[in-house]
Amino acid sequence: MMKKLITSIAALTVFGALSLSTVRAQSTNGMAGMAMTNAAPAAPVEAASTDPATDPAGTKTGTAADAQDAGGTHFVVSAPADLSDDDKKDTNKVAAYTDAKKAFDDYTAQAAKEPLAVKLADSVGHNRVAINFMWTLVTGFLVMFMQAGFALVETGLCRAKNASHTMAMNFMIYPMGMLGFYLCGFAFMFGGMADTHSLVNGGIGTMGGYSGLNHEVGLTIGGKFFGLFGTKGFLLKGAGYDSAAFCLFLFQMVFMDTTATIPTGGAAERWKFSAFMIYGCFIGTLMYPFFGNWVWGNGWLANLGANFPGLGHGHVDFAGSSVVHMQGGVIALIFCYFIGKRHGKYDKNGKIVHPIMPHNIPMVMLGTFILAFGWFGFNPGSTLAGTDLRIAVVAVNTMIAGSTAALATTLYMWWFKTKKPDPSMMCNGMLAGLVAITAPCAFVNASGAAIIGIIAGILVVEAVFFFDKIGIDDAVGAISVHGVNGAWGCLSIGLFADGTYGDGWNGVSGTVKGLLYGGGMGQFWAELIGVVTCFITLSVLSTIVYFIAEKLVGNRISLEVEIEGLDVPEMGVPGYGGMQMDKDSETPMLKT
Amino acid sequence: MKKIEAIIKPFKLEEVKDALGEIGIEGMTVTEVKGFGRQKGHTEIYRGSEYTVDFLPKIKLEVVLPNDRVDAATAAIIKAAKTGKIGDGKIFVTTIDDSVRIRTEEKGDKAL
Numbered sequence: 241m242m243k244k245l246i247t248s249i250a251a252l253t254v255f256g257a258l259s260l261s262t263v264r265a266q267s268t269n270g271m272a273g274m275a276m277t278n279a280a281p282a283a284p285v286e287a288a289s290t291d292p293a294t295d296p297a298g299t300k301t302g303t304a305a306d307a308q309d310a311g312g313t314h315f316v317v318s319a320p321a322d323l324s325d326d327d328k329k330d331t332n333k334v335a336a337y338t339d340a341k342k343a344f345d346d347y348t349a350q351a352a353k354e355p356l357a358v359k360l361a362d363s364v365g366h367n368r369v370a371i372n373f374m375w376t377l378v379t380g381f382l383v384m385f386m387q388a389g390f391a392l393v394e395t396g397l398c399r400a401k402n403a404s405h406t407m408a409m410n411f412m413i414y415p416m417g418m419l420g421f422y423l424c425g426f427a428f429m430f431g432g433m434a435d436t437h438s439l440v441n442g443g444i445g446t447m448g449g450y451s452g453l454n455h456e457v458g459l460t461i462g463g464k465f466f467g468l469f470g471t472k473g474f475l476l477k478g479a480g481y482d483s484a485a486f487c488l489f490l491f492q493m494v495f496m497d498t499t500a501t502i503p504t505g506g507a508a509e510r511w512k513f514s515a516f517m518i519y520g521c522f523i524g525t526l527m528y529p530f531f532g533n534w535v536w537g538n539g540w541l542a543n544l545g546a547n548f549p550g551l552g553h554g555h556v557d558f559a560g561s562s563v564v565h566m567q568g569g570v571i572a573l574i575f576c577y578f579i580g581k582r583h584g585k586y587d588k589n590g591k592i593v594h595p596i597m598p599h600n601i602p603m604v605m606l607g608t609f610i611l612a613f614g615w616f617g618f619n620p621g622s623t624l625a626g627t628d629l630r631i632a633v634v635a636v637n638t639m640i641a642g643s644t645a646a647l648a649t650t651l652y653m654w655w656f657k658t659k660k661p662d663p664s665m666m667c668n669g670m671l672a673g674l675v676a677i678t679a680p681c682a683f684v685n686a687s688g689a690a691i692i693g694i695i696a697g698i699l700v701v702e703a704v705f706f707f708d709k710i711g712i713d714d715a716v717g718a719i720s721v722h723g724v725n726g727a728w729g730c731l732s733i734g735l736f737a738d739g740t741y742g743d744g745w746n747g748v749s750g751t752v753k754g755l756l757y758g759g760g761m762g763q764f765w766a767e768l769i770g771v772v773t774c775f776i777t778l779s780v781l782s783t784i785v786y787f788i789a790e791k792l793v794g795n796r797i798s799l800e801v802e803i804e805g806l807d808v809p810e811m812g813v814p815g816y817g818g819m820q821m822d823k824d825s826e827t828p829m830l831k832t
Numbered sequence: 833m834k835k836i837e838a839i840i841k842p843f844k845l846e847e848v849k850d851a852l853g854e855i856g857i858e859g860m861t862v863t864e865v866k867g868f869g870r871q872k873g874h875t876e877i878y879r880g881s882e883y884t885v886d887f888l889p890k891i892k893l894e895v896v897l898p899n900d901r902v903d904a905a906t907a908a909i910i911k912a913a914k915t916g917k918i919g920d921g922k923i924f925v926t927t928i929d930d931s932v933r934i935r936t937e938e939k940g941d942k943a944l
Contacts, residue, residue, distance in 0.1 A: 592881040658877045665879060705880045822866070 420524025432456020569723020645673020
């Protein structure tokens, strides 16, 4: 009791100290007076700092500068930067300057003749940004709903006597992951996205171009910058307290929580709740953000293409096959490996003698549909722009891949593997397709999506059988669905990206093109580098976290608890109170 | 007083209940049970791993009745529950020492 009291006080003190210290540390951009009160935003006093002003009220975001046509040509034309003496010797640069200057002069003349049009441009720009805010937020809400989907899938695939515990893990990971991300994960992941060391354009472009998250810590090797993690936006204060930053935070947070909830399925039915909570402390703070920064925070994996011509557009991952799903799958793999197999499923020789059956298939399928629905937020939302009309292609690709995968899995099981169409595998199949299409969804056409789904559907079956055979007991197929197909999804960009989208992605001009569309192997190699990096990084981080939890509380529940069911011993409340359950049929007992 | 315990196939419950009702037996207790006899289980496969299904769901029907009604009740149950296929079930007859109706505290055959 005393230990818990002290731990709680310590946690609160640390949190309080962090909050106060970040207020003082980031007051250089003139927000000190505003930090502790809710006063209406007076014009921020720009002290000696060159950091962009934040806009927490959202009253200055979205201006004429954001007004653009369907092709991305901006309405407002800025004056081109003056040429240096060296530049003037380059005829190309001089020609470009002349063109730009003429465009600027034309615009200025037109603006003088139609001042009302210029004023309207502010509204137009604001509306565009507003559409993008709305899109990002609403799709983010859909992704949040996926937490329910995961909870249902995992609980349905496990035994009834563990329902309360499995549900509770899925429930608690939502606030715990979120708090971690809010405390420092978001800052590590996106705090450097606008740092000018990166060759990738870094402001939140679709939401007004806010570029205050601009400090990235990294290594400069051979004149090239390798971004590692950001440092702006801790506790969403200072440079983090901006409406566009908040919008980005919500969207990215629900993605992080998707990763966070994946290992709870793999290690279910024997993971001590206290050990799970320790994992929960680390996932949003330290496990997820670093690889995330490298791919989406304009870190070194994003800059791979700009830094090394021949590696396509660097590691491209549109909505997170590697950042979200593969990270979760690798964590699940490590935890399943160390926590060990469930009692009774395997005999002493490692052969499966008693498979552990799902207790509620309707729950599993309902959960799968909820996930499929939420994926319409996951993938199309990743444009961060309702005004980017590629969203329709993204959504349809998502739908197609999920469907072909579900069908492929079902037929593969039915005709080739087990002679019966297995509902649990059908669900894994659909999810595998959705995971696999998550990275390429914006870059492939419908045929590509269909094929990616079919391959994912077959891959997940083989992966499930493989992990079962080598004795890694994955209660729900998390490793096979998210880890294996997350990797496949990224690699598939290197093959199937058809070159109709992605001009300028990751600072590399031209659209994203894979091998089958004349893009060469460059993109594939970049994806492979990212996939391997993900595997190594998360294996290391997960191992460390696992052993921290092992030292503190021990990860696995005792055999008695495992046999009785985790609900009452761990949680104090049965998942299905008042119902008769046949415990002997539920827990396979080894015939020793 | 005798007790009849009949293990029958679950879908036969309605028929057996009606058959007993026709010969005037209107009280019984029913439980869901699992079991097997000489029929043995069969093998199924889940996610690539085989498992045996030994136990099959059955219904256990318990009726306590006066000695002179046992034969008629047994015959009625057999007629209603038989399908001719394996797994039809079994009937066990035991002797009951006493019975009490809780509401009225009647004892013996009057309580049945």
